[in-house]
Amino acid sequence: MISETALLESPALRSSVLERTDVLDRVKALSLLPDGMHVTTAMVATYFEVAVKTLESVVEDHREELQASGYQVLTGTRLTLFKRASGIQSRSRSLALYPRRAVLNVAMLLRDSEVARQVRVYLLDMEYLARTQPVENPAPTDPAALDARIDQRITHILGKTVLPMFNALIETSSDHQRELIALRTGVQRIEKRLRQHHARLQRLESPREDRPLIGVMASMDAMNGREFEEHVAALLRRDGCTNVILRGGSRDRGIDITALTADGRTLVVQCKRFAPHLSITSPEIQKFVGAAKVLHSSEVALFVATCPFTRDAQNIAAESGITAVHRGLLEEWSAGAQLTVLQ
CATH class of the missing domain: 1.10.287 (Helix Hairpins)
Structure with missing residues (x-):
């Protein structure tokens, strides 16, 4: 199993997975130049949410490796032809271009970017699936x-x-x-x-059991809505909940799972499998508060999501007695930790 540390340290390992550029779009959309193939330094920095100087430092330290994955700097006639063909308006005398392979290469070199870390998580999970898939x-x-x-x-x-x-x-x-x-x-x-x-x-x-910890969130992101609800239901049963019933569907009245905690309290759960770059907003929490407290008179209410919550959503959840299980907390829960509210 390739580890994240090995990926960060080994040029050979990085080179072996450069074809898996589709993982970039799993984390967030990568905008391309009009030629449909390249991005600029500023665009790569925006994608990874780092300063341009940070990216330039990575290029300086790993220039040969990045050039092998397609990175290039256009000047002179080549730059003029590229601008004319792609319609780019720029007065710069040079232009650094990254194909998708080079962007993925950068993701395996940037240590302090959360976006790059998430790309590595997806990449490692895909490699794990490819290596463990039965022939x-x-x-x-x-x-x-x-x-x-x-x-x-x-x-x-x-x-x-x-x-x-x-x-x-x-x-x-x-x-x-x-x-x-x-x-x-x-x-x-x-x-x-x-x-x-x-x-x-x-x-x-592909099988979904016995994934390593580094692939926990990537495997959940690959689930459909029903699979995610079943995953949450399994976590509830693991932590001693009884009468766990999946109610998701067009008539769920805002509740996906109902159950009893280990000490007998009524429990309701809303599950949202959103992309990690999205957020749960306050209107969604407000709607759940009505369903959980008014329609079901629950004693414990969980809003479980594969993405973060906005500050307003977190405040409303706290004021209303809703436990917001955000992406980080969900990862810990799935890895074996217990939710405080269920203890």
Whole structure:
């Protein structure tokens, strides 16, 4: 199992996982330049929520490695052609460009960025799944298996053959650069959709038990809503709750789980599986307060989410007797710690 420390310290390990650039979009959206392939230093710094100087320091310390993953600085004629082809307006005499591989490489070098840490968590979890997935030889008549194999083959061809061909044509052509860039962008969209489809198939078919701690939140982020509710229900049972009932659905009246605590108090739970860059807001807490206290007259109420809570939401929860189980607390709970309110 690759550890985060090993990833931070080993150039060889970092190089071995550079193809998994889809993990970047799992954490937050990565905005690209109009060419559909690159980002600037400022854009990378914004993505990782660090200062530009911090990023420049990383580049200075690891320039050769980043160049191997596609980092480059354009000047002179190359910069002029790139600006003309991509429509970028800039008076700078040089422009540093990062493809997605180089951005992922940066994520494995930045030690003090929470966004980079989360990218590493996803990356390690995907590597764990890939290494522990049972090797099977499904029958050719299995539609899901055929879809996955076809997706992988097409994605490989697009990424290793078609896109490099477009890049070479764009570099050498002066008359049709805009048309070629537009075609390349279309191919990249297809490649991205195929990667997303293959990732969804992997999530549906992969085992979810006995994950290492570093993959706890990544595995929850890969769950659908019902799986997440079942996970929370399992945590309640582990901590001594009884009569645990899943009520999620169109008629749940704002409550996903009901139960009794180990000492007999009535308990209700709302579960929200949101992306980690989103937040639970005060209106959602206010709605839950009505359901928990008015409709169900609960003694204990948990609002469990895979994301943070806004300050207003936390204040309203505290004032209303709601226990806000935010992303960090959920990770600790899933790893074995008990919630104070259940003790």
